[in-house]
Amino acid sequence: MRNMNVRSGMSRRGFMGAVGAGAAGLAGAAMFGSGVTFAQSSSVTSPTLQSTLSRGKVLVGIGQVSILGVPPHDVPYYYDVKKDGDLLPDGFRYAGLDLDMGHCLSSAIFGDRNKVQFVQASSWSLRNQELQDGLYDATYNEMTRKISRDVNWDVFQGPVYHYGTYEYLLRNGVNPTTAVWGSTTTVGDDVAKAIGGPNVTIRPYASDVEVAQAYLAGTISAVGNSASTIVAVVMLLNMSNPNYTIRTCTQLGLDPIVAGVRSNDSVWQEIVSYVIYGLINADAWGWTSQNISNIYSRPQNLSETQQRWLGLTTAGTGPEDNVNFKARWGVLNNSWLYYVIKQNGNYREIYERHVGPRSAGSANMSVQMGGALDTVHL
Secondary structure (H helix, E strand, O other): OOOOOHHHHOOHHHHOOOOOOOOOOOOHHHHOOOOOOOOOHHHOOOHHHHHHHHHOOEEEEEOOOOEOOEOOOOOOOOOEEEEEEEEOOOOOEEEOHHHHHHHHHHHHHHOOOOOEEEEEOOOHHHHHHHHHOOOOOEEEEEEEOOHHHHHHOOEEEEEEEEEEEEEEEEEOOOOOOOOEEEEOOHHHHHHHHHHHOOOOEEEEOOOHHHHHHHHHHOOOOEEEEEHHHHHHHHHHHOOOOOOEEEEEOHHHOEEEEEEEEEOOOHHHHHHHHHHHHHHHHHHHHOOOOOOHHHHHOOHHHOOHHHHHHOOOOOOOOOHHHOOOHHHHHOOOOOOHHHHHHHHHOOHHHHHHHHOOOOOOOOOOOEHHHOOOEOOOOO
16 A cells, blocks of 8 residues: 655655756746746646646636535635635635635646636545546545545545544434434544444435435434534524534544545645645744745745755755755746745635634644644755
8 A cells, every 4th residue: 555645655866856957046036027937848747737737727626615505515714705715616706725725736836826727526425536537636625534545546645734623413412322323424424433332323325415404304313524514514404593512523533634636646746745735834934925025035044944945945965855846846946835825825824814813732733833734844
């Protein structure tokens, strides 16, 4: 089985190569003008990247954000209806954490956050297949990290970009061990068994809509899943006087949400993964959309690692520390992270834009800051 962690599954030797060309990064006004070079299709080493450049935009799969005309399908921090959001096929404008991950990927590839097309999955059960079929280049679709995606669907799961929680909805006065639970996923089954016991009764359903209808009909009295799915069910129930209580399922820990890409394109895996790692590192270092230009213009104040992240140098203390993104990936401007941060913000800015302020010790901080979000060193 392949290694699911890009840090250990990717050869450090992969970043070795042409060092010196463009080592000074982007200089002066060229950094902000039309002279900046991003896509160089003649040197592309990734088939996914090649097709992305050919069409002039990256295709990003996201969830079913509208069900039965009820926007949004999901919790506001993943998808929310906003007047300045992205117009999707259902006619609503959305913004959210998942969508901003797609914008960041676009910034890294094209130097333009808006060269992205969001594609809504036909259904939760088909999102893995649609990724394999090429309907999208990457998916940010509340995808919980699971070994089954790697084994059964050959989906490479990138780094965690959000830790959610697992929750359950229980009708008031009902014992969870004797309740009939409704579930749409294996995660829902796991929550039901963690709360109700291994022999609890679980009825499978194809969608959140069916779950909500079953609850209203009295067929089921409990629902467990990720917090985002529980909120979706609550929205569909639309009860003015709720007869249920929502609690956190602490037995399963946190819900690790990852990006998904096809497993047969290692260079594309690196690009998608390093965009997320870059956002998290920028958060830990205090690089923001407001100060990144000033930071970039003063490389003498940066560590060697930080200079490599911003493409201000490709050289390291030893041969295996050399990092040349353009030589490795064959397309990106070495200062791609500058554009990601400048146009979208760092991880904290994106998170607080959609979720809200983080509390001390939040899992959605980098490990350097006492959280659980992983990073890599260059």
